[in-house]
Amino acid sequence: MKSPASESPPAPVTAPDLPASHPPNQPGLLELFVAFAKMSLAGFGGVLVWARRGIVDQHRWMTAEEFNETFALCHFLPGPNIVNLSVVFGSRFRGIAGGIAAFAGLVGPPMVIATILAALYARYGEIDALRRILAGVSCAAVGLLIAVVFKMMMPLIKKRDMVGLVILLAVFIAIGVLRLPLQTVLLVAVPLSLGITYFLRQRVAA
Amino acid sequence: MNSEGNPISTLVWTFGLMSLFAVGGANSAIPEMHRIAVDVHHWMNDKQFADIFAISQLSPGPNVLIVTLIGYSVAGVGGALAATLAMCGPTAVLAYYVSRLLQRSSQSRWPAIIQAALVPLSIGLMGASGLILALSSDLSWVAGLITAAAAVLAFATRLNPVWILLAGGALGFAGVI
Numbered sequence: 001m002k003s004p005a006s007e008s009p010p011a012p013v014t015a016p017d018l019p020a021s022h023p024p025n026q027p028g029l030l031e032l033f034v035a036f037a038k039m040s041l042a043g044f045g046g047v048l049v050w051a052r053r054g055i056v057d058q059h060r061w062m063t064a065e066e067f068n069e070t071f072a073l074c075h076f077l078p079g080p081n082i083v084n085l086s087v088v089f090g091s092r093f094r095g096i097a098g099g100i101a102a103f104a105g106l107v108g109p110p111m112v113i114a115t116i117l118a119a120l121y122a123r124y125g126e127i128d129a130l131r132r133i134l135a136g137v138s139c140a141a142v143g144l145l146i147a148v149v150f151k152m153m154m155p156l157i158k159k160r161d162m163v164g165l166v167i168l169l170a171v172f173i174a175i176g177v178l179r180l181p182l183q184t185v186l187l188v189a190v191p192l193s194l195g196i197t198y199f200l201r202q203r204v205a206a
Numbered sequence: 207m208n209s210e211g212n213p214i215s216t217l218v219w220t221f222g223l224m225s226l227f228a229v230g231g232a233n234s235a236i237p238e239m240h241r242i243a244v245d246v247h248h249w250m251n252d253k254q255f256a257d258i259f260a261i262s263q264l265s266p267g268p269n270v271l272i273v274t275l276i277g278y279s280v281a282g283v284g285g286a287l288a289a290t291l292a293m294c295g296p297t298a299v300l301a302y303y304v305s306r307l308l309q310r311s312s313q314s315r316w317p318a319i320i321q322a323a324l325v326p327l328s329i330g331l332m333g334a335s336g337l338i339l340a341l342s343s344d345l346s347w348v349a350g351l352i353t354a355a356a357a358v359l360a361f362a363t364r365l366n367p368v369w370i371l372l373a374g375g376a377l378g379f380a381g382v383i
Binding site for chain 1: 224225226227228229231232233235237241245254257258259260261262264266267268269270271274275278279283286287290293294296297298301302304305306308319320321322323324325326327329330331332333336337338339340343344349350352353355356357358359360361367370371372373374375376377379381382
């Protein structure tokens with residue numbers, strides 16, 4: 001399961017103001033494409049783990065701090081985190097072309113696999129044995145997702161972050177139980193949560 | 207929205223917009239995908255949506271690829287491509303510009319505040335995903351038990367998730383559910 005939790009380690013939120021240090025290696029376009037394709041295809045248990053291994057340990061394109069900083073940025077932006085990471089990472093080295101090369105490597109090859117699986121499902125999805133297998137897999141997959149939710153909740157519970165937990169519960173009920181549209185819920189919840197967080201930090205700072 | 211028109215343009219419009227609202231990644235957007243694919247456009251039923259989620263978890267790559275599967279079931283290969291690019295494109299462009307902006311002002315404390323404010327939202331959204339998917343796949347008490355066992359195993363151990371998924375598939379094949 002490619003869980004967002006495994007793609008979101010407790011990244012240091014206070015990004016240190018690093019000097020513009022140049023990494024030892026500068027990847028080319030083809031290198032970017034191949035590296036991200038490899039990470040993506042290995043990524044059954046979360047692409048992030050493989051991205052960190054490839055970028056920091058294997059190729060030494062970034063230091064661990066630079067990687068955390070880049071990931072923290074991609075995590076608070078909307079959309080798929082790892083997709084954002086590929087674009088930001090690639091463009092840092094090779095401009096827009098680099099961003100596109102890294103993105104194409106990340107999404108292209110697994111997209112071909114997903115399309116083939118979709119075609120197989122459309123053709124053979126009604127076969128009884130396959131239906132039974134998929135039913136079992138989806139039960140397990142839901143369990144994995146629920147585990148991720150609890151793992152991500154643990155820091156909030158440990159910090160006794162009541163405000164965060166109330167917002168969490170309100171969003172859960174609005175979307176999961178009342179089935180309100182996402183845009184409506186976010187238009188209310190995002191400004192509210194931002195306002196409260198800002199207010200609380202001001203008070204702590206004062 | 208032109209829900210009656212060309213399915214490809216509906217896909218592009220739907221996922222392009224969702225891309226900019228998907229706080230916390232693809233798994234938080236699942237309730238919205240379910241609402242649009244099952245309730246609004248009737249592209250598939252509950253069971254098919256649960257199947258597609260299962261397939262997306264079994265295949266390698268980022269979990270955003272669930273939109274590739276939805277796109278394919280609506281409009282074939284063209285739909286798969288259109289949905290994927292629409293879901294990734296707008297946010298990728300945004301990420302590019304924001305990262306360039308922040309490189310100039312890296313001392314700002316806004317990233318930290320925004321991140322702290324959005325974390326509970328994205329957990330709540332994922333919890334809702336779990337509930338909606340559980341309601342469409344756990345139709346018997348045995349199925350619910352498998353989900354619960356998978357959740358406990360994944361929470362308490364460092365077992366590779368692929369083994370848990372395969373175990374679920376094996377139980378399904380054996381006709382337990």
